[in-house]
Amino acid sequence: MARLAGVSRATVSYVLNNTSAVRISEPTRRRVHEAAKELGYVPHAAARSLRAGHSRMVLMPAPTFPVGPLYGQFLSDLQVALGRLDYTVVQYGGAGPYGDEAARAWAELRPVAVLVPGAGLGPKGVTVLKRSGARAVVTLGPESVEGAHALLMDHEAVGHCAGSHLYDRGRRRIGVLVPEEDGLESFSTPRLAGVRHALHGTDATVTALPLGYEEEAAARLAARWRELGLDAVFAYNDEYAMLLMRALHDEGVRIPEDAAVIGADDLMLGRLLRPRLSTVHIELPSGRDLAELVDHAVRDPGAAPETHKVLGATVVHRDSS
Amino acid sequence: MARLAGVSRATVSYVLNNTSAVRISEPTRRRVHEAAKELGYVPHAAARSLRAGHSRMVLMPAPTFPVGPLYGQFLSDLQVALGRLDYTVVQYGGAGPYGDEAARAWAELRPVAVLVPGAGLGPKGVTVLKRSGARAVVTLGPESVEGAHALLMDHEAVGHCAGSHLYDRGRRRIGVLVPEEDGLESFSTPRLAGVRHALHGTDATVTALPLGYEEEAAARLAARWRELGLDAVFAYNDEYAMLLMRALHDEGVRIPEDAAVIGADDLMLGRLLRPRLSTVHIELPSGRDLAELVDHAVRDPGAAPETHKVLGATVVHRDSS
Numbered sequence: 001m002a003r004l005a006g007v008s009r010a011t012v013s014y015v016l017n018n019t020s021a022v023r024i025s026e027p028t029r030r031r032v033h034e035a036a037k038e039l040g041y042v043p044h045a046a047a048r049s050l051r052a053g054h055s056r057m058v059l060m061p062a063p064t065f066p067v068g069p070l071y072g073q074f075l076s077d078l079q080v081a082l083g084r085l086d087y088t089v090v091q092y093g094g095a096g097p098y099g100d101e102a103a104r105a106w107a108e109l110r111p112v113a114v115l116v117p118g119a120g121l122g123p124k125g126v127t128v129l130k131r132s133g134a135r136a137v138v139t140l141g142p143e144s145v146e147g148a149h150a151l152l153m154d155h156e157a158v159g160h161c162a163g164s165h166l167y168d169r170g171r172r173r174i175g176v177l178v179p180e181e182d183g184l185e186s187f188s189t190p191r192l193a194g195v196r197h198a199l200h201g202t203d204a205t206v207t208a209l210p211l212g213y214e215e216e217a218a219a220r221l222a223a224r225w226r227e228l229g230l231d232a233v234f235a236y237n238d239e240y241a242m243l244l245m246r247a248l249h250d251e252g253v254r255i256p257e258d259a260a261v262i263g264a265d266d267l268m269l270g271r272l273l274r275p276r277l278s279t280v281h282i283e284l285p286s287g288r289d290l291a292e293l294v295d296h297a298v299r300d301p302g303a304a305p306e307t308h309k310v311l312g313a314t315v316v317h318r319d320s321s
Numbered sequence: 322m323a324r325l326a327g328v329s330r331a332t333v334s335y336v337l338n339n340t341s342a343v344r345i346s347e348p349t350r351r352r353v354h355e356a357a358k359e360l361g362y363v364p365h366a367a368a369r370s371l372r373a374g375h376s377r378m379v380l381m382p383a384p385t386f387p388v389g390p391l392y393g394q395f396l397s398d399l400q401v402a403l404g405r406l407d408y409t410v411v412q413y414g415g416a417g418p419y420g421d422e423a424a425r426a427w428a429e430l431r432p433v434a435v436l437v438p439g440a441g442l443g444p445k446g447v448t449v450l451k452r453s454g455a456r457a458v459v460t461l462g463p464e465s466v467e468g469a470h471a472l473l474m475d476h477e478a479v480g481h482c483a484g485s486h487l488y489d490r491g492r493r494r495i496g497v498l499v500p501e502e503d504g505l506e507s508f509s510t511p512r513l514a515g516v517r518h519a520l521h522g523t524d525a526t527v528t529a530l531p532l533g534y535e536e537e538a539a540a541r542l543a544a545r546w547r548e549l550g551l552d553a554v555f556a557y558n559d560e561y562a563m564l565l566m567r568a569l570h571d572e573g574v575r576i577p578e579d580a581a582v583i584g585a586d587d588l589m590l591g592r593l594l595r596p597r598l599s600t601v602h603i604e605l606p607s608g609r610d611l612a613e614l615v616d617h618a619v620r621d622p623g624a625a626p627e628t629h630k631v632l633g634a635t636v637v638h639r640d641s642s
Contacts, residue, residue: 062400062412067393079383079414088426091383091412093400105409215592239590246593269560269590271536272567 005035012036058082058294059111061102062093064118065183068237070265070282077287078115085295087113100125107132113298114138119186121145136297140310142186149297150307151285155187157313159194161280162234162262163206165315171232171260172204177240180212188236191264195234209233213243222247231259232321238263238270241277245320260321275319283312326356333357379403379615380432382423383414385439386504389558391586391603398608399436406616408434421446428453434615436461437469440507444468457618461631463507470618471628472606476508478634480515482601483555483583484527486636492553492581493525498561501533509557512585516555530554534564543568552580553642559584559591562598566641581642596640604633 002009007028014022015032060075067075079089092106098116103125106114113136114129123146126137130147137148144150159176166174176195178188196206207230211217225248235241241263245255253259255275262278263270270277285308297303323330328349335343336353381396388396400410413427419437424446427435434457435450444467447458451468458469465471480497487495497516499509517527528551532538546569556562562584566576574580576596583599584591591598606629618624 062397066397072388072393076383076387083414089414090430091414093404093410093412109411213589215589242590242593268534268536269563272563 005031007032055110055112056087057109057111058087058089058113058115059106059109060089060091060115060117061098061106062091064098064120065186066181068239068265069267070284074284074287078290079287081287081291082294085291087291087294098125100128103128107134110134112136113294115140115294116148117141119143121148123147135301136294138294138297142190144305144307147305149293149305151290151293151310152307153284153311154309155190155311156194156197157311158264158280158282159191159196159234160198161194161313161315162191162264163195163198165262165278165317166232166234166260166321167199167202167204169232169256169260169321173207173230173232174199174204175207175209175228175230175233177233177236177244178208178210179236179240180210180217191234191236211240211244213240215243215247218243218247219250222251222253225251225253225259233259233261235261235263237265238267238277238279239265241279241320242269242273245273245277255320262315262321266316270318273320278318278321279316281314281316283314285310326352328353376431376433377408378430378432379408379410379434379436380427380430381410381412381436381438382419382427383412385419385441386507387502389560389586390588391605395605395608399611400608402608402612403615406612408612408615419446421449424449428455431455433457434459434619436615438462440464442466442469456622457615459615459618463511465626465628468626470614470626472611472614472631473628474605474632475630476511476632477515477518478632479585479601479603480512480517480555481519482515482634482636483512483585484516484519486583486599486638487553487555487581487642488520488523488525490553490577490581490642494528494551494553495520495525496528496530496549496551496554498554498557498565499529499531500557500561501531501538505557512555512557532561532565534561536564536568539564539568540571543572543574546572546574546580554580554582556582556584558586559588559598559600560586562600562641563590563594566594566598576641583636583642587637591639594641599639599642600637602635602637604635606631 002012005012011024011028012032014024015029082089098120100122103121107129110133112134114134115138117140119141121139126145126147129137138151139145139148140151141153144152176192178192192208199206209221211221235244241261245261248255248259255261264280264282266279266281270279323333326333332345332349333353335345336350403410419441421443424442428450431454433455435455436459438461440462442460447466447468450458459472460466460469461472462474465473497513499513513529520527530542532542556565562582566582569576569580576582585601585603587600587602591600
């Protein structure tokens with residue numbers, strides 16, 4: 001490359017490493033860059049981050065829960081927004097539950113920031129990440145972790161909304177679907193708790209209804225509906241609501257007369273059902289706001305950890321409740 | 322760390338770098354590792370890959386298309402399978418369309434293998450990746466790229482299946498929904514072409530029907546249904562099929578009498594619709610098979626690029642067609 005650019009090897013190294021200690025003229029710099037391009041030279045991010053002490057990499061462990069359309073869109077917006085701020089987002093995949101071992105594996109890539117969706121990272125993991133050079137650790141889940149910024153996603157609020165709505169509609173014997181699929185507990189447990197809290201001290205009862213996402217399971221539940229004596233159900237989300245509504249319909253249970261149904265997520269499919277599905281609209285933080293928060297935290301790594309509540313929940317009342 | 326382990330700094334470095342040139346006793350090795358653990362030492366993947374010349378990182382650019390449930394499950398299975406083979410999967414996000422510039426950015430992370438979903442990577446990008454140390458480049462899309470292994474996903478077959486099925490059911494004026502959403506062209510274009518190929522030389526006509534994923538757009542299309550004079554529609558996938566079926570139903574168009582409908586993807590929701598939705602079941606390669614192919618390619622980087630057709634398509638006939 002030095003020969004092609006007509007300069008010394010040291011000059012090539014100074015230019016490509018962007019060394020500021022040595023003054024190099026603009027034309028020389030340009031000749032080196034042109035030669036590098038012609039030869040297909042690619043800088044080594046690893047070497048660069050070793051020199052700089054940090055990278056522009058924002059590491060996100062891939063979620064351990066099945067990603068629905070709402071959350072998928074949120075992740076995608078976030079990646080675009082961080083990309084605009086010149087960060088490279090990498091999703092670190094394949095690991096099991098998060099923990100301190102996982103944090104060590106993430107730390108090996110020396111990310112400048114780590115954004116952890118869901119639960120499981122402990123204070124020890126945060127320390128490992130910070131000691132290895134992460135300037136910001138941000139969790140995105142049900143509770144805050146010592147030493148990390150926290151964006152609290154309070155899924156109790158989703159259940160609370162749904163429970164209050166059904167109560168206000170005059171329902172008193174309220175079922176709550178609890179998906180049996182792995183990885184959804186961190187959403188379903190607080191949603192159930194939220195319904196219980198909303199109805200605490202009233203004359204209403206709350207019944208947990210475990211359900212796998214299968215037609216046969218839904219049919220079995222619908223067959224027991226009358227003996228359960230329920231008059232309403234919070235169906236966890238819109239997809240489970242669709243599954244249950246079909247089974248109740250096939251069983252001759254009228255919606256909303258015999259059973260009021262409310263979902264969550266406000267997906268398109270709820271508007272396509274008949275009766276139209278009532279739902280809890282969930283407001284996630286915008287990708288742009290979150291990207292700015294990460295950037296801010298990276299620029300000021302000494303700042304005290306902040307906690308923000310970021311999940312909004314409001315009922316969209318349609319015909320099924 | 323040397324002090325804690327009671328050894329020289331050179332010994333610490335030999336042990337942590339796993340240097341084979343110097344013989345170090347097992348107890349000493351153990352003391353160093355224990356001290357490292359106690360001090361929260363995390364090896365630097367960057368430094369390690371600089372020494373080793375390559376990493377265990379499989380890089381996948383994040384897909385540029387909206388990921389549906391079928392593809393999402395496939396990605397997740399693949400990550401787990403590669404994790405079992407001791408690879409770290411990172412999804413590189415945020416970039417726009419793939420191209421040689423994108424390949425340079427990926428190359429900076431010095432992945433040992435790169436797995437590219439969708440189209441856009443060119444032979445130049447493959448060269449950049451290989452020159453920077455990637456032992457295997459595998460594309461997962463509509464066509465093969467010079468120098469890379471190719472897993473061909475032939476979405477024409479999906480359309481071909483659907484078209485033949487509707488023809489066999491006696492339909493002759495066949496509409497094909499074409500989503501207007503960005504990023505879906507690489508699926509919708511070959512699916513439409515597949516229908517045309519299936520019906521080429523017959524007395525059937527094929528009409529492309531652009532449609533956005535919105536209730537109002539579907540209602541407008543349904544309102545024109547009778548003047549279009551169609552008797553069947555391949556609805557791109559099950560979600561679009563649900564949208565269109567609802568609009569046709571509201572317009573009084575009977576399914577399948579006035580319009581046979583077939584979707585694709587074989588999602589649960591199709592079984593929940595009434596009439597039950599006919600669909601094209603799409604068979605993607607198993608995550609395990611694909612992980613093994615990647616591993617094989619990494620171990621034998623000199624092997625000639627291989628091409629495999631990996632997408633299977635079969636009709637699941639239900640009540641809507």
